[in-house]
Amino acid sequence: MSLGLRLAITAAGAVAVAIGIASGVMYFSVQRSLIQETDAVLADRAAQVRPVAPRVVVGPPPTRTDIPGAKLDVLMQFVDGEGRILRGPMAEIDALPVDQATADVAAGRAPAFFTDVTAGGTRYRVLTVPLQEDLALQVARPLTEVDAILQQLTLTVLGVLVAGVVLAAAVGGLVARASLTPLDRLTRTIEELTRTRDLTRRVESGGHDELGRLAGSFNSLLAALDTSLRSQRQLVADASHELRTPITSVRTNLELLQRGMLEPDERERVLGDVVSELARLSHLVAELIDLAREEEGPPAPAVDVRLDEVARAAVGIAAAEWPGVELSLTAEPTWVKGDPDRIERAIRNLLDNAAKWSPPGGEIEVAVRAGEVAVRDHGPGVSEADAPHVFDRFWRAPNARRMPGSGLGLSIVREVARSHGGTVGVERAEGGGALFRLRFPATAGGLAPAAS
Ligand SMILES: Nc1ncnc2c1ncn2[C@@H]1O[C@H](COP(=O)(O)OP(=O)(O)O)[C@@H](O)[C@H]1O
Ligand SMILES: [Mg+2]
Known part of the structure; x- marks a missing residue:
């Protein structure tokens, strides 16, 4: 059953119940007041007869001369203690039914x-x-008029009930259709997608209601998927491009x-080339896998590290x-949330680069404090022109071509930082060399996490 139909039926049902209760209450209160009115008339007429009773008990029905000033718009009948009718109504009926209860009243x-x-x-x-x-x-009065009024009332109420239910169903259906149209559109878009x-x-998101929000979140989901798919495609394209050169060289x-x-x-030299090309290739593939895992992987697990x-x-x-290099470490205890293996890989990539670019015997200073790892070397540094590119996939400075490397190391660092909600940046260190800063959102200022 469709949602629209269900809404229409619910609306019609609700209206039916409401009208039913209202008309029930109305019917019984009208009935009560009509009967009360009749009873009041009967009591009044009985009171008029009481003073003249001894004179009018026997014979034909009393007339105006019998009871001066009385309204004789009721049927009258006198009954004795044995249930005998002393004087009947003389109307279209011979007598009102008499039973033991009537006789009991007569007998007092x-x-x-x-x-x-x-x-x-x-x-x-x-x-x-x-x-x-x-x-x-x-004293008696026909209930014909009262019954007619009540019958008319019943018919009217039934009419109102039917009309109300039909109207409610129609309106419910219309409202349901109007409010479900955007949902329908959303469904169709998803099907088409x-x-x-x-x-x-x-x-089309249109509006700030629940459906508008649903459309909005659906669009965000699409955008996220689109971005992810694009970056995946780009990675595949970049990777096949990068893999082609070493493979061609090995083949040649x-x-x-x-x-x-x-x-x-010469044979020895060529063989040596092949072996180192293949080593480079397998290194490249390993880094590619790392990068793909970082880019597509789930957000870093929130473990205190x-x-x-x-x-x-x-x-x-x-x-x-x-x-061949001198590594020194100054570290203060600091906690971050994340995956220790991935964080370690990022730091190692920074250290590898620093070592690779250090002059022989050069010093590398690593400083850790408040959720940040700073790696500083004394190599050529990263020029201002290169700085925006070093974290790009496969990007390597022109003078880096003779060095081993894939251009993926820093991309992996950037992805690790991103998936932890952190950042990575490069500066020129004072006195020459490169200074890379890898920052994570530190827990409670990088101090010990609350005991849990
Ligand atoms: N410590 C550094 N000093 C100077 N240049 C660097 C340093 N680290 C990275 N770079 C530059 O950034 C480029 C990209 O680095 P990376 O992504 O690690 O690739 P790879 O190390 O494989 O060349 C390097 O080729 C180099 O030009
Ligand atoms: Mg590197």
Whole structure:
């Protein structure tokens, strides 16, 4: 069942219940007041007869001469203690029904009472009152008019009920359709998107209501997916471009060897080339995988990490790997939230670069405090023109071509910083050399996390 239909049915049901309750209350209150009116008339007429009772008990119905000033618009009947009718109504009916209760009133055993009776096919309202010893008076009025009014009322109420339900269903349907149209549009856009895989499409958001917000978040989702897909495609394009050169070079060298017309020492050189090209290739592939993982990976898990300890471990590894440089570390205890392995990889990439660009025996100073790792070397530094590019994928300074490297190291650092909500930047250090700063949002100013 569609949402629109459900809304229409609910609206119609609610209106039906409301009208039902209202008309029920109205019906019974109208009925009550009509009966009360009738009862008042009957009581009044009975009171008029009481003073003249001894004279009018026997014979034909009383007339104006019998009861001067009385309104004789009711049927009257006198009944004795045995239930015998002493004087009947003499109207279109011979007698009002008499039962034990009537006789009881005449005999003085019971008080006056009202009843509804049917006589001669007509409904009457009857008041039975004790008149004097061994005599009861019954006054009656037909209920025809009251019944007609109530019947008319029932018909009117039913009409209102049907009209109300129909109207409510129609309005409910219209409102549902109007408010569901944007939802429909959203659904259709999503279906079309699923079919075409076109992530550049956007949903018309229109309005600040719930549906507008839904469309808005859907658009944000699309934008995020689009960005991610683009960067993935770009990475694949860049990577295949970068992989092509070393693969071509390996192939050329292997073809040379295949022809087998090389001097032994030349053969050695070509083989050496092939081996180092392949090493470069596998290094490149490993970094590519790292980068892809960083770019696509989920946000860093929020574990409390001792940044200074992680930096210490990275410095230890770099010191063993680069014996030709002097590494020094000044660290204050500082905590950040994130993934220690990924943070360590980022720091190691910075240390590798610093070592690579340091003059022989050059010093590298690493300083850790308040969620920040600063790596400073005494190499050529990064020129102002190059600074905006060093974190780009595959970007390497023109003078870096003769150095081993892929141009991915700093991109990985940037991605690690980004996925931790941090930043990385490069400056020219005072007195020459490069100074890279890797910053993470420090927990509570980089101090110990609250004991948990
Ligand atoms: N410490 C540094 N000193 C001077 N230049 C640097 C330094 N670190 C990085 N660079 C420059 O940034 C470029 C990109 O670095 P990176 O992404 O690590 O790639 P790779 O180290 O593989 O060349 C390097 O090629 C180099 O030109
Ligand atoms: Mg590098």
